[in-house]
Amino acid sequence: MLVAKFGGTSLATATRFRQAAAILTADSNRRICVCSAPGKRFPQDRKITDLLIDLAYSQDEEKSLLLRQEIEAHFQEITEELGIRQADMLHGQRISERLKAEEKDLSVDRYDGLIALGEVFSASVMAAYLCKLGYRAKFVGAGQAGILVHKIGDHYHMHEDSLNRVRDQLWPLLEGYDLLVIPGFYGRDFEGKRRPLSRGGSDVTAAWLSAALQADCEIWTDVSGVFVTDPRVHPAAQPLPYLSYGQMLEMAEQGASVLHPEAVWPLQAQELKLYVKNSFHPEDKGSVVGPNLHP
Ligand code: ADP
Ligand code: ASP
Numbered sequence: 001m002l003v004a005k006f007g008g009t010s011l012a013t014a015t016r017f018r019q020a021a022a023i024l025t026a027d028s029n030r031r032i033c034v035c036s037a038p039g040k041r042f043p044q045d046r047k048i049t050d051l052l053i054d055l056a057y058s059q060d061e062e063k064s065l066l067l068r069q070e071i072e073a074h075f076q077e078i079t080e081e082l083g084i085r086q087a088d089m090l091h092g093q094r095i096s097e098r099l100k101a102e103e104k105d106l107s108v109d110r111y112d113g114l115i116a117l118g119e120v121f122s123a124s125v126m127a128a129y130l131c132k133l134g135y136r137a138k139f140v141g142a143g144q145a146g147i148l149v150h151k152i153g154d155h156y157h158m159h160e161d162s163l164n165r166v167r168d169q170l171w172p173l174l175e176g177y178d179l180l181v182i183p184g185f186y187g188r189d190f191e192g193k194r195r196p197l198s199r200g201g202s203d204v205t206a207a208w209l210s211a212a213l214q215a216d217c218e219i220w221t222d223v224s225g226v227f228v229t230d231p232r233v234h235p236a237a238q239p240l241p242y243l244s245y246g247q248m249l250e251m252a253e254q255g256a257s258v259l260h261p262e263a264v265w266p267l268q269a270q271e272l273k274l275y276v277k278n279s280f281h282p283e284d285k286g287s288v289v290g291p292n293l294h295p
């Protein structure tokens with residue numbers, strides 16, 4: 001079984017959603033899809049998560065209204081082009097209405113409640129689109145998927161009970177569906193509240209789901225693997241075909257933002273493979289991270 005995670009640039013437009021769905025359905029081993037919030041469509045664009053962070057901090061209703069509209073417009077562009085009706089996702093609620101309701105509802109935890117909603121919307125769109133294509137796909141919220149988080153210092157991290165909970169929640173669902181679509185980047189705390197992981201945390205969600213289900217993990221992003229240095233800064237850099245977990249962790253900790261450092265150990269603990277692949281060029285080999293693999 002494979003857990004396939006798609007990052008923000010891989011889900012920024014309807015075309016990227018179509019491509020992600022084509023990748024997902026090309027191999028029936030891919031049973032779990034983890035979605036990030038849509039990223040930038042063009043260089044001056046703003047990531048949905050950054051807009052949500054602004055909304056969470058906004059004290060000004062006029063500014064909040066514009067932010068809600070901007071977030072909704074980005075999703076609407078995607079859903080209209082994919083031919084998905086808003087009624088087929090989020091129980092028919094409009095995105096701006098859902099945002100407004102959450103802003104009120106979560107006054108105490110406004111920030112935590114709001115910022116992971118981009119992943120919720122993204123996964124809802126993907127599940128609706130896969131259903132439209134004729135697959136038995138189901139949106140499963142991170143809480144329903146069994147992802148439990150707790151605070152250590154200032155940030156939320158995965159709680160180890162998530163492993164058993166995810167297994168108990170997802171195995172029965174896997175019997176009834178081809179694909180389960182799960183939002184990345186957050187979990188529920190012991191009180192049942194939505195709490196975000198640190199930025200880039202959808203990688204961590206994917207790694208923990210993989211560990212719980214003993215599945216290998218695919219990270220679908222916008223570059224063809226893990227490079228010696230950031231390929232955006234050094235275009236001549238080459239992807240590394242194989243890396244050990246230790247090498248991957250060291251690179252991630254030193255700022256190779258292609259993978260969140262906390263995504264390494266859950267896979268390492270069970271010797272599960274991690275594939276870093278380019279959703280724009282799925283034919284490229286990408287990188288494999290595993291136990292002391294030799295080139
Ligand atoms: P996603 O939205 O798919 O999670 P990220 O922006 O988090 O994507 O990570 C992919 C980016 O990581 C690439 O676009 C690349 O610029 C950057 N990056 C930094 N260091 C490296 C590296 N050593 N190898 C590959 N990519 C890297
Ligand atoms: N959307 C979140 C972020 O921008 C999480 C992620 O993409 O992994 O950090």
Ligand code: MG
Nearest residue numbers: 007200257258
């Ligand atoms: Mg990332």
